[in-house]
Amino acid sequence: MSNAKARSIVEFDELDRAIINRLQDGFPLASNPFDVVAAELGCSAPALINRLQRLIATGAATRFGPFFDAEALGGAFCLCAMAVPQDRFDAVTQTVNDRPEVAHNYERDHELNMWFVLATETPEEITRVANGIEEETGIQVLRFPKLEEYFIGFKVMA
Amino acid sequence: MTLLDPTNRELIAATEAGLPLDAQPYARIAEQIGLSEREVIEQLAALKARGIIRRIALAPNHYLLGMTANGMTVWDVDDTLVSDLGRRIGALPFVTHCYRRPRAMPVWPFNLFAMVHGSDRTEVEAKRQELSALLGPACRQSDVLYSKRILKKTGLRLSRNEG
Numbered sequence: 001m002s003n004a005k006a007r008s009i010v011e012f013d014e015l016d017r018a019i020i021n022r023l024q025d026g027f028p029l030a031s032n033p034f035d036v037v038a039a040e041l042g043c044s045a046p047a048l049i050n051r052l053q054r055l056i057a058t059g060a061a062t063r064f065g066p067f068f069d070a071e072a073l074g075g076a077f078c079l080c081a082m083a084v085p086q087d088r089f090d091a092v093t094q095t096v097n098d099r100p101e102v103a104h105n106y107e108r109d110h111e112l113n114m115w116f117v118l119a120t121e122t123p124e125e126i127t128r129v130a131n132g133i134e135e136e137t138g139i140q141v142l143r144f145p146k147l148e149e150y151f152i153g154f155k156v157m158a
Numbered sequence: 159m160t161l162l163d164p165t166n167r168e169l170i171a172a173t174e175a176g177l178p179l180d181a182q183p184y185a186r187i188a189e190q191i192g193l194s195e196r197e198v199i200e201q202l203a204a205l206k207a208r209g210i211i212r213r214i215a216l217a218p219n220h221y222l223l224g225m226t227a228n229g230m231t232v233w234d235v236d237d238t239l240v241s242d243l244g245r246r247i248g249a250l251p252f253v254t255h256c257y258r259r260p261r262a263m264p265v266w267p268f269n270l271f272a273m274v275h276g277s278d279r280t281e282v283e284a285k286r287q288e289l290s291a292l293l294g295p296a297c298r299q300s301d302v303l304y305s306k307r308i309l310k311k312t313g314l315r316l317s318r319n320e321g
Binding site: 019020023024025026027029030031032033034035045046049052053055056058059060061062063064065066067068069072073074079081083093096097102103104105106107108109110111112114115116142143144145146147148149150151 | 174179259304
């Protein structure tokens with residue numbers, strides 16, 4: 001796990017920061033896991049739970065729980081890119097986003113200006129959906145499946 | 159989904175939105191799906207050992223923490239060196255999602271993708287220079303693609319997930 005220093009744009013006190021930093025490293029699989037973490041942080045378990053509720057309620061944290069490796073769950077995934085003409089951008093966005101297999105889609109600053117991830121049950125479905133988008137839009141869908149992952153872990157220091 | 163038995167699937171369904179913020183979160187999940195707390199802890203530990211659960215943790219909001227700029231840096235790296243260099247880049251503090259992907263010639267000569275986060279584009283550019291220095295002559299050319307807009311973003315789902 002490695003650290004990146006963030007310049008916070010919301011106000012946290014020292015305990016909030018300690019909680020954000022500590023809980024990115026992992027959470028114990030034990031009967032009273034908050035006791036374990038609270039002891040490390042020098043606060044009480046109810047105080048920790050209370051802070052955590054607030055961090056989630058204010059949007060400072062987006063999620064607390066298990067992170068699943070989607071591929072280990074058996075699905076197929078593929079990053080795709082298209083060069084969409086500006087005057088057709090909204091219509092093509094609609095066509096692409098209408099597919100439930102499109103998990104997320106970003107406009108990027110490049111000739112290849114639309115980047116989306118296809119998530120399906122099988123690799124065959126990736127081909128079917130990408131071909132379908134090509135037929136519907138007349139625009140080539142470049143496919144960039146993951147060949148190797150160099151995952152270490154990212155941590156934002158609050 | 160074939161890799162999971164029904165209990166695993168129930169457990170994943172019960173936890174994918176997050177853990178209950180309760181003093182005994184695993185006991186609360188156990189009540190929901192009719193297992194004992196001990197069974198829930200053991201099953202979660204087994205899923206973690208299999209790599210299906212990467213970790214149990216808090217996901218901070220990068221934007222609210224001030225990390226507002228992100229650039230997808232892409233690199234055309236010598237095929238014989240890319241795995242080793244990719245691992246070194248993936249280990250850097252400001253890099254998430256570092257992958258080797260196929261090129262799409264002639265329009266796309268890049269085979270290494272590294273998402274770089276920073277508080278602004280100047281910071282992302284400085285990090286990009288660091289990556290460039292690390293890759294050295296093994297990298298023939300590079301580019302960076304900044305996101306302009308999120309067009310669609312769906313949450314974590316059992317069958318449809320981020321890749």
